[in-house]
Amino acid sequence: MKEASANVENEVRKYFLAEFSLYDGEYEIIFNIVDINFFAETITVAITRCGKITQDTFPLLRNKAGKLYFEFGRFYENKIKLDDFEEVL
Numbered sequence: 001m002k003e004a005s006a007n008v009e010n011e012v013r014k015y016f017l018a019e020f021s022l023y024d025g026e027y028e029i030i031f032n033i034v035d036i037n038f039f040a041e042t043i044t045v046a047i048t049r050c051g052k053i054t055q056d057t058f059p060l061l062r063n064k065a066g067k068l069y070f071e072f073g074r075f076y077e078n079k080i081k082l083d084d085f086e087e088v089l
Contacts, residue, residue, distance in 0.1 A: 018085035
């Protein structure tokens with residue numbers, strides 16, 4: 001049980017403050033991961049758009065290949081995969 005907890009902690013550290021950019025046709029939106037809870041299957045991200053920073057929590061979903069993603073947008077049309085996030089140095 002302790003090994004499973006350590007593996008989850010390493011996964012969370014891997015993604016902490018990782019960044020992803022999305023162009024929505026009008027503005028560039030930058031996402032930074034603030035927190036991932038694999039047990040509750042949620043992700044909290046800081047969203048920068050037009051110089052404004054907001055924070056929101058989304059449910060984590062799985063595609064058919066088993067990859068984790070969350071949906072973003074007015075109609076949740078953008079599927080943002082965790083694998084698309086990059087570590088910012």
